[in-house]
Amino acid sequence: DIQMTQSPSSVSASVGDRVTLTCRASQNIGNWLAWYQQKPGKAPRLLIYSASTLLNSGVPSRFSGSGFGTDFTLTISSLQPEDFATYFCQQANSFPRTFGQGTRVEIK
Amino acid sequence: QVQLQESGPGLVKPSETLSLTCSVSDASFSSYYWSWIRQPPGRALEWIGYIYHTGSTSYNPSLKSRVAISVDTSKSQFSLALNSVTAADTAVYYCAGAPNQNFFDYWGQGTLVTVSS
Numbered sequence: 028d029i030q031m032t033q034s035p036s037s038v039s040a041s042v043g044d045r046v047t048l049t050c051r052a053s054q055n056i057g058n059w060l061a062w063y064q065q066k067p068g069k070a071p072r073l074l075i076y077s078a079s080t081l082l083n084s085g086v087p088s089r090f091s092g093s094g095f096g097t098d099f100t101l102t103i104s105s106l107q108p109e110d111f112a113t114y115f116c117q118q119a120n121s122f123p124r125t126f127g128q129g130t131r132v133e134i135k
Numbered sequence: 136q137v138q139l140q141e142s143g144p145g146l147v148k149p150s151e152t153l154s155l156t157c158s159v160s161d162a163s164f165s166s167y168y169w170s171w172i173r174q175p176p177g178r179a180l181e182w183i184g185y186i187y188h189t190g191s192t193s194y195n196p197s198l199k200s201r202v203a204i205s206v207d208t209s210k211s212q213f214s215l216a217l218n219s220v221t222a223a224d225t226a227v228y229y230c231a232g233a234p235n236q237n238f239f240d241y242w243g244q245g246t247l248v249t250v251s252s
Binding site: 028059061063069070071072073076077082115117119122123124125126127128129 | 178196242244245
C-alpha cells in the first residue's frame with residue numbers, strides 16, 4: 028500500500044493568514060492526489076483533485092494545490108473562519124486508495 | 136446534485152455481520168463507482184472497496200477476506216457486508232461516489248457503527 032504522510036498534524040493560525048499543508052507519498056504517485064476538507068461531524072468534501080485542479084462546485088479560489096511525484100502542498104492564501112477544519116490528502120495512483128492522517132487547522 | 140444516504144444498524148455484536156445500505160438519489164447511478172469508506176473515531180479515513188453498476192468490485196486487501204459489496208441498480212442502492220466484526224471495526228461508515236475510480240466527489244453524511252456486546 029502507498030502510505031500518505033501529512034504534516035504538520037495540526038496548525039494554529041489566524042484569519043487572514045496564509046497556510047500551507049504538506050502531504051508526502053511513500054512512492055511516486057504522479058499527480059494522482061486529492062485534498063478533502065472535513066468539519067466535525069460532517070463528511071469530507073472534495074476540494075482539489077489531480078493535485079492542482081479545483082473542483083468546480085463552489086471551492087473558493089483561495090485554495091490551491093501543487094506538487095508531483097511524492098511531495099504535495101495545499102495552500103490557503105487567506106484563511107477564513109469557515110476554513111477551520113481537518114484536511115486529508117488521498118492518493119489515486121494505485122489500489123487500495125489510501126488517505127493521510129489529516130492536518131487540523133485550528134484558530135490561533 | 137447527487138445525494139447519498141446510509142442506513143443500517145448502529146450497533147453490531149462481536150463476531151456478527153455489519154450490514155449497511157446506501158441509497159443514491161440521482162439518475163446517473165450507472166455513471167459512478169460507488170465506494171464504502173470508514174473512519175474510526177479520531178483516526179484517518181480507510182477505503183473499504185468499490186462497486187460499479189455492472190457488479191465489478193475492488194476491495195482493500197486488508198479487509199478482503201471479510202467484506203462484500205453488492206449493488207441493486209433497480210433501486211439505485213449498494214450495500215456493504217462486513218463479517219466477523221470486532222471492536223476494531225467501530226467507525227463512522229461513509230458511502231461515496233466517484234465519476235471514475237479515483238476521487239470521491241459525493242459522500243453520504245456517514246453512520247456510526249459500534250461493535251459491542
